[in-house]
Amino acid sequence: MIKKSRKNGDTSQSKTTEFIVKEPAGLLDFLLESLSNRSRNSVKSILSRGQVSVNGQAVTKHNHQLEPGQQVSIQWGKGPEKVELTGLKILHEDDDIIVIEKESGLLTIASSKEKEMTAYRQLMAHVRSKNPKNRIFIVHRLDRDTSGVMMFAKNKNVQQLLQNSWRESILERTYVALVEGKVKKEKDTIISWLKETKTLLMYSSKKPNDGQKAVTHYKMIQSDRNFSLLEVKLETGRKNQIRVHMKDIGHPIVGDKKYGSRNNVIGRLGLHARILAFKHPITGETLRFEAKIPKQFLRPFNENKKK
Missing domain, CATH: 3.30.2350.10 (Pseudouridine synthase)
Known part of the structure; x- marks a missing residue:
């Protein structure tokens, strides 16, 4: 049986619930067992919104492996603040890549004249709203005045895999x-x-x-x-x-x-x-x-x- 300890009682308010891991498990499976009163989709949403931390580190990967003795925390209430995106919209995001549609006039990455309002800066803020250690990496570019679909990597390994192949x-x-x-x-x-x-x-x-x-x-x-x-x-x-x-x-x-x-x-x-x-x-x-x-x-x- 999994040992639970709750901070501040009722999870319907903006509180934190903590669990101590007793045996090795994947994070999603652990949460499904621990939050048995919630649907699978509800648990996956909590995870994807960055509300789950392992030993104080926010984790969104479903298959993250847990070890005995680790502490899993869930921050209830609203998730991370949503970053307002200007001149782009996200078409797809997973643990490894982000695909966006960029509007004409938006730089992919900073130039000598424009350092703030770029697709790169905005997406960096977006991923860091979930975890301050998150980053994105350039895979290819579109000219400032070209609109349309483009892709970014979410870690260095994926960036190199894409660029090399x-x-x-x-x-x-x-x-x-x-x-x-x-x-x-x-x-x-x-x-x-x-x-x-x-x-x-x-x-x-x-x-x-x-x-x-x-x-x-x-x-x-x-x-x-x-x-x-x-x-x-x-x-x-x-x-x-x-x-x-x-x-x-x-x-x-x-x-x-x-x-x-x-x-x-x-x-x-x-x-x-x-x-x-x-x-x-x-x-x-x-x-x-x-x-x-x-x-x-x-x-x-x-x-x-x-x-």
């Missing part, structure tokens, strides 16, 4: 690009070798192996004489790859002044990371996340139809 782990990376003009080819593959100038501008070299090889596949979604909406799939993931390749074919991305755009009818960069599918680095499960095409990308076509 990126091409094998990533099953699909699909973007949507709104570009200037009517693209003639319904679909095509663009191959070049990307290099960077001293002013940090990327450009293409046609000479084999003169820079980083970049391969971009695209196909038409819709077009008129002024704009084309393309589905773009990356075979490689180089810096500014899609932006450079769209410039190379004479159809720069709308709003991309850096790479030749003269038009910004949508008030933002016309590039959106629509789909990210990958093998989970720990479980091996296939996960797929999709962010809808921004309504602004369809506006130029709708407006032209009205004319």
